[in-house]
Amino acid sequence: MRRFLVASVAAGVVVSGSAIAAAVLLSALVAGLVTDPGSRSPAHWWPVLAGLAAVWGLRAGATWLQARLSQREASAAIADLAGQVLEAVTARDPRRVAADRDAATTVVLDGLDGLRPYFTAYLPALLQAAILTPAALAVMAWYDWSAAAIVLVALPLIPIFMVLIGLATRDRSAAALAAMTTLRARMLDLIAGIPTLRALGRADGPTERVAELGAAHRRSAMATLRIAFLSTLVLELLATLGVALVAVSVGLRLVYGHVELLPGLTALLLAPDVFWPLRRVGVEFHAAADGKTAADAAFALIDDDTRHAPAGGAARVAAAGAPIRLTGLWVDGRDGPAPAGLSGTIEPGRLTVLTGPNGAGKSTTLQVLAGLIAPDAGTVTVAGVPVGELELRAWWAQLAWLPQRPVLVPGTVTENLELFGPLNDPDAACAAADFDAVLGELPRGAATLLGRGGVGLSLGQRQRLGLARALGSPAPVLLLDEPTAHLDVAAEARVLAALVRRARAGDTVLVVGHRHSVLEHADTVIEVDHVRV
Known part of the structure; x- marks a missing residue:
């Protein structure tokens, strides 16, 4: 911006000087022609005419340069x-x-x-x-x-x-x-x-x-x-x-x-x-x-x-494989607090299910765990460190988060699967999420182009793509919001079995769910008002 202003001022000085010089030269030319008829030969006024042409050309060039600089600076700004x-x-x-x-x-x-x-x-x-x-x-x-x-x-x-x-x-x-x-x-x-x-x-x-x-x-x-x-x-x-x-x-x-x-x-x-x-x-x-x-x-x-801006960025990195503890978690919502005083422990190696009525704050709890929302009361700690004090980018690198509507961008299916980084075993992840069957139906398989928000796939297919991305992620912490909401019974069973395997491998798996089949696979069930094991 400083360079632009300096250049604009310089161009303005040239334009102003040229305008004043042109007025003076033109006045001298006209006054001379009127008051001194004997000096009307072109040769006598040739220097003045050349000077006029020069200052007019200089003014045009400075004006063009100023306009060009202005356009460039406008686009950049x-x-x-x-x-x-x-x-x-x-x-x-x-x-x-x-x-x-x-x-x-x-x-x-x-x-x-x-x-x-x-x-x-x-x-x-x-x-x-x-x-x-x-x-x-x-x-x-x-x-x-x-x-x-x-x-x-x-x-x-x-x-x-x-x-x-x-x-x-x-x-x-x-x-x-x-x-x-x-x-x-x-x-x-x-x-x-x-x-x-x-x-x-x-x-x-x-x-x-x-x-x-x-x-x-x-x-x-x-x-x-x-x-x-x-x-x-x-x-x-x-x-x-x-x-x-x-x-x-x-x-x-x-x-x-x-x-x-x-x-x-x-x-x-x-x-x-x-x-x-x-x-x-x-x-x-x-x-x-x-x-x-x-x-x-x-x-x-x-x-x-x-x-x-939410608190954070204290350059403290959470250790992978550590328990996550919720203590009196309270977040004010549009229709009241949700969650209100939620407590519980999410341990590595166990499949934890967060359940409760609609609007109780289950999705909000996942956002607090991810460091996207600062709670109004209570704490969420990872290995004893509050999430608000973590270096958030390092914490996000350890998370695989599946919201209710998976994030999909214009591009190929492969680009969406690897949107947050390469998968450990893409084929196994697609099979576990029942997305391999979807790939077989697409005209160009994994090279099929998707539109904004996943246009080109049905709602259930988009859910399977998001699941495949989460299940194949190398992140040690999985946060899944209603992962089986749009799946049939067979597909749901495969997904739950894959989640259990991730938990048994030592990962931290937290699932928001209502279905009885989801609760049956849980090692720990956390409700909005108390903990039941």
Whole structure:
């Protein structure tokens, strides 16, 4: 960013110098042709013409370089800021990720694109106003004090109106971003529900609602555009009146012989260069306002992460094969604490099943064990070390976690199986998860391409893929959330037998389950309110 600003300032100095030099040379050329008819031969004015061509070419080159640097810096800044937002939001407590998802989605997908006008138009215009306006005014004062005095009176009106308009635009931009966030969230909810509505024969139901959301977005955009157009009209009117006052003053004084042609013409040609940068700042401010608002929202999401990030990173590494103890585990949820005072011990070499009613906090317990959620009360320790004090990346390397919806990314089946690292025995893992039969049905086997979220596989097939990935993982700790929920009896028996083998081999295996068949294979059953062995 510093290099970009230095380069932009340098380019702005060149542009400003070229503009002033061009005005002076052009004034000298015109004044000479008018006042000295004997010097109208092209050879006499060739040096001036060459100088004009040179400064115009220099100005064009500096403007092009500034635009190129601005585009490059805009792309880099947008990509970097979007990456920071995604990293900050996805690293949070999962309970907060859902709350911040819509805001982060709007900022990353739509809002930050508004930063491009900020870098490519507004910032160069601001630098130009800081350099060209005072420089042109100083040169104008050197040639014609009267014209400079008129400009000094009219010029402050533009910043005053810019501040007033900017305050209104800032509030409008914030409201537009909030409206966009709400509209996007509702639109995504509608789109997500279309498959269900289509299955029920009601796919045309959301049509009216989609039209209403589109109309609301259109009204929000038009309200912003109205402010932009009206403010631009005000700024253009002020700048035009300022230049007109200078022109009238110079013209009258030329008529009465109170000023010579060269200084008067120079002042007249410099007047637009005095007003133009400030006018451009006001115009470009509206294009950059939305991006600036989105950037503020992005920084708020990033800074918010520093205040709410879960505790951890104390560089303590848990030893593999150590017992995990839950003591009075308490996590506040949307509908009350879940779990509430959960205690128990998860020992290596034993298959432990966590059971209880829906909403009791079983999945939340797995997230606490993984270090993704900090408990509100109680402790979870591994070999006597609280999970919050572990070096989380080292702890995650020892975990194989299967949530209720396995994580699947666009790519081949093999890439999804090895998403978290190579498997010990892929064939054996696929057989244990009954995924080998699925591979035999796919058109290209393990090379079959899957879409986002596992599109191309049924719900049960996705579950089998996630199971194969967990069962084949070399990690010594397995956390499985309802691993047999979508399996038939035969497949469930194979999976449970594989889990028992992993436990007998000395691994720590924790399974969330309700079925009687799962409980039958358990060495230890932990309920939400007490421990039963």
